[in-house]
Amino acid sequence: MEEKVIEESKQGTSMVLETKKENQKKLFIESYGCQMNFADSEVVASILANEGYNTTQVLEEADLVLVNTCSIRDKAEVTVRKRLQMYNAVKRDINPKMKVGVLGCMAERLKEKFLDEEKIVDMVVGPDAYKDIPNLLKEVEDGRDAINVILSREETYADISPVRLSSNGITAFVSITRGCDNMCTFCVVPFTRGRERSREPESIVEEIADLWSKGFKEVTLLGQNVDSYLWYGGGLKKDFEKASEMQKATSVDFAQLLDRCATQFPKMRFRFSTSNPQDMHIEVIEVMAKHHNICNYIHLPVQSGSTRILKEMNRQHTREEYMTLVDNIYRIIPDITLSQDIIAGFPTETEEDHQDTLSLLEYVRYDFGFMFSYSERPGTLAARKMEDDVPEEVKKRRLNEIIEVQQRIALERTKRFIGQTVEVLVEKDSKRSDKQWSGRNSQSTVVVFPKENYKPGDFVMVKISDCTSGTLIGEAVGYSEIMN
Structure with a gap:
């Protein structure tokens, strides 16, 4: 097993998706750890959208707060504990109807601690039990702790179309x-x-x-x-x-x-x-x-x-x-x-x-x-x-x-690219300047270049003139053949 690629900038991102008018309840979902966890949060949001939940970024108004956890690094575990304590303070002082649940890898490992010893969550859901969340919520609404951390031999969530959370659309x-x-x-x-x-x-x-x-x-x-x-x-x-x-x-x-x-x-x-x-x-x-x-x-x-x-x-x-x-x-x-x-x-x-x-x-x-x-x-x-x-x-x-x-x-x-023309998929504004686009070349190196008339989602050929240790700097010379 690999230590997954953990992107520090994404840790603790709360997820938002399109609202369904008929949905009356609010879900606040936060993710930590690897890309697998972020992908799993999309599956969970999809299941709950069909149960009447829209996502929110306002913690205080949430009916259900879920944190998708990681057990690979100690830092993630410490952070998640602090977040759970904060959710509980909000629950105690502002929104007593709020329910709190832990999903994912840490849930499986610390189930008894969270539910019985520390009593900081209402629901614990392992990585293979997301489809059981509607049943677990009924248990919680009836005043019982709910837990399902059974690992499956079959579950792949192949039949659930994930809702893309906080996606750039590209x-x-x-x-x-x-x-x-x-x-x-x-x-x-x-x-x-x-x-x-x-x-x-x-x-x-x-x-x-x-x-x-x-x-x-x-x-x-x-x-x-x-x-x-x-x-x-x-x-x-x-x-x-x-x-x-x-x-x-x-x-x-x-x-x-x-x-x-x-x-x-x-x-x-x-x-x-x-x-x-x-x-x-x-x-x-x-x-x-x-x-x-x-x-x-x-x-x-x-x-x-x-x-x-x-x-x-x-x-x-x-x-x-x-x-x-x-x-x-x-x-x-x-x-x-x-x-x-x-x-x-x-x-x-x-x-x-x-x-x-x-x-x-x-x-x-x-x-x-x-x-x-x-x-x-x-x-x-x-x-x-x-x-x-x-x-x-x-x-x-x-x-x-x-x-x-x-x-x-x-x-x-990174210097090997200087003088080369590389294909870049435009993803977003550059961190340094909103007059430049940022994207990655085939080798996954970040490339920044002046915007001109290009837009996110375009494949652009960029001539590289300079670099830092992790970023290539250049100018667009036209669209890539993949655009034809």
């Missing part, structure tokens, strides 16, 4: 798998989100077709581990070996799904996240190379450059296997961008292990990354079986050294 996430089978010792996801199962391909294509009809231009296929997508008629990934010969012959893997999406929607751009090195098959890279509209970017978490530490983490790859995979990716798509997740100071990590991580950064030359120092997560195998024995100041120093090397390489990598 880019969207489409979930294709749920759960994870990789028992990485630092990660709690297999215990909070259950075993891996894939969503039916037709429902994925239908959701993308609906997004296309609404004017969306880019889709990120999302899963805890997208590369191991495998549809054979339903059921858990681990049970594939028990499938019939017919099911095996007609199964769809990730390379086939990606190929189908790119072929069927040639004017749409595709990304995917997150990849797991041992499941990143050569066929996926070949499909990427074949289609112009699949972005040249792979988030490829490594976690450590030391084979010994990778083994301690129960990662299913060695340093050498990872390097071979990277060599193959660069050989097939020379213009690719790779990004990483790295954990500094995992239990028993030595200076030699740390040097292995630094030398791997130099070898792979990632464009960017998500780097953390190790913190023990309750419920993980590492917390149960390993002593957190690397001192905090050593973790901090190692993390800073990793960040320093990564930032230097990032600037060198």
Whole structure:
């Protein structure tokens, strides 16, 4: 399992969607953690829209307050607790009818604490129980605590059309798998989100077709581990070996799904996240190379450059296997961008292990990354079986050294675009100036350029003249061919 890409700017976003006139009740929903959680909030909002709820951003007027939680990082957990205390103060002092519920990964792990010991919520709903929310609300209205954290072997929410929350109308996430089978010792996801199962391909294509009809231009296929997508008629990934010969012959893997999406929607751009090195098959890279509209970017978490530490983490790859995979990716798509997740100071990590991580950064030359120092997560195998024995100041120093090397390489990598003309999907105003557009190129690097007569949703060719470590600066030279 990967540590998901957690966008700090989006943490705690409260979601708003179009109001239905007939809906009388108000829902306030806040999301923390990874993109999967934000996508799940869209599913929940869709279910509740049919139960008479419109979203609101005014906490005080809400009939129902939901917080979608994350168990990966300690920081998220601390923040969510503070938010729950604040909701309860509002409930006590301003709106006694308000009901408070916790959704997602943290809900599964802290159910008794939230409901019985601390009594800070009325309802606890695990990641596979969102369809049960209407029943749970009836329980709450009858004065009972309501809980459903049962993990499912089948649930993929394939039949629910998510309502796009706080969307820019241009880019969207489409979930294709749920759960994870990789028992990485630092990660709690297999215990909070259950075993891996894939969503039916037709429902994925239908959701993308609906997004296309609404004017969306880019889709990120999302899963805890997208590369191991495998549809054979339903059921858990681990049970594939028990499938019939017919099911095996007609199964769809990730390379086939990606190929189908790119072929069927040639004017749409595709990304995917997150990849797991041992499941990143050569066929996926070949499909990427074949289609112009699949972005040249792979988030490829490594976690450590030391084979010994990778083994301690129960990662299913060695340093050498990872390097071979990277060599193959660069050989097939020379213009690719790779990004990483790295954990500094995992239990028993030595200076030699740390040097292995630094030398791997130099070898792979990632464009960017998500780097953390190790913190023990309750419920993980590492917390149960390993002593957190690397001192905090050593973790901090190692993390800073990793960040320093990564930032230097990032600037060198970003400079390669100077003088090139790149295709950019216009997404929004630039943070620095409302006279400039901001978008991303195929390699997921942010590009800013003067607005002229272009608009969000346009694919524009931009000639790059300058850069910072994470942003390309240039001028538009015309529309991309994808616009024809």
